[in-house]
Amino acid sequence: MFEKIIEYDHELFLFLNNLGTPTWDRFWLIVTHEFTFVPLYAILFYLIYKQLGWKVLILLALVVTAMITFTDQVTNLFKHGIERPRPCRAEGIMELTRYIAERCGRYGFFSGHSSNSMAAAVFAGLLLKPYYKNLIFILLFWSAMVAYSRIYVGVHYPLDIFFGMIFGATAGYVFYRLQIYLRNKFIS
Numbered sequence: 678m679f680e681k682i683i684e685y686d687h688e689l690f691l692f693l694n695n696l697g698t699p700t701w702d703r704f705w706l707i708v709t710h711e712f713t714f715v716p717l718y719a720i721l722f723y724l725i726y727k728q729l730g731w732k733v734l735i736l737l738a739l740v741v742t743a744m745i746t747f748t749d750q751v752t753n754l755f756k757h758g759i760e761r762p763r764p765c766r767a768e769g770i771m772e773l774t775r776y777i778a779e780r781c782g783r784y785g786f787f788s789g790h791s792s793n794s795m796a797a798a799v800f801a802g803l804l805l806k807p808y809y810k811n812l813i814f815i816l817l818f819w820s821a822m823v824a825y826s827r828i829y830v831g832v833h834y835p836l837d838i839f840f841g842m843i844f845g846a847t848a849g850y851v852f853y854r855l856q857i858y859l860r861n862k863f864i865s
Contacts, residue, residue: 682836683836686834686835686836687764687770687834689834689835690764690770690774690828690833690834690835691770691773691774693825693828693829693835694764694774694775694828694829694831695773695775696829697775697777697829701829702777705777705826705829705830706777706778706779706830708822708823708826709778709790709823709826709827709829709830711790714794714819714823717819718797721801721805722734722738724805724808724809725737725801725804725805728805728808732864733860733864736856736859736860736863736864737804737856740852740855740856740859741797741800741852743852744796744797744800744848744849744852745793745796745797747848747852748789748792748793748796748844748845748848749789749792749793751792751844751848752787752788752789752792752793752841752844753789755786755787756782756783756784756785756786756787756789757784759784759786760783760784761784761785761786761837762783762784762785763781763782763783763784763785763832763833764776764785764831764832764833764834765778765781765831765832766781766783774831775831776830776831776832777829777830777831778830778831778832781831781832782832785832785833785834785837786834786836786837786840787836787837787838787840787841787844788824788827788833788837788838788840788841788842789841790823790824790826790827790833790841791820791823791824791827791833791837791838791841791842791845792841792842792844792845792848793845794819794820794823794824794845795817795820795824795841795842795844795845795846795849796845796846796848796849796852797816797820797845797849798813798816798817798819798820798845798849799813799816799817799845799846799849799850799853800849800850800852800853800856801816802814802816802817803849803850803853804853804856820842820845821842824838824841824842825838
């Protein structure tokens with residue numbers, strides 16, 4: 678059964694990856710670039726400052742730093758523990774992959790881009806929900822775009838993305854709860 682799931686994952690990857698066209702390549706390379714969304718993060722920090730003030734902003738900057746470090750390091754533990762080759766390195770898949778990424782790491786399970794972007798989306802979306810009711814949906818859509826970009830550029834399978842998003846959502850929620858505890862303990 679496990680082999681069948683992996684086979685379906687490969688087939689879905691090849692289908693989604695090969696939907697790409699040169700017309701859209703530059704767009705998805707921009708979406709997948711790690712610094713593209715720095716302006717979004719700056720806007721989110723501004724909205725936090727505007728609604729919650731400097732003290733909370735400083736605390737949240739520390740919590741967000743810890744959250745991203747945590748998701749990134751756990752992702753690396755999984756990648757090096759499971760050692761699932763990325764599609765751009767897997768025999769029988771790489772020859773059929775539309776690979777346009779700048780580089781291809783060794784292992785891909787699970788996606789760090791997916792886990793980090795989903796953690797940030799859930800954390801910021803829940804934090805700012807009382808002030809901006811629909812922001813969480815925009816952030817979840819943004820995270821899904823980042824996740825899909827990893828398939829488009831040829832470096833992750835759909836299951837890498839799925840589990841990265843699940844882990845990221847969980848981490849985002851846990852760190853959201855942690856910041857509530859820390860705000861009540863140190864700021865309120």
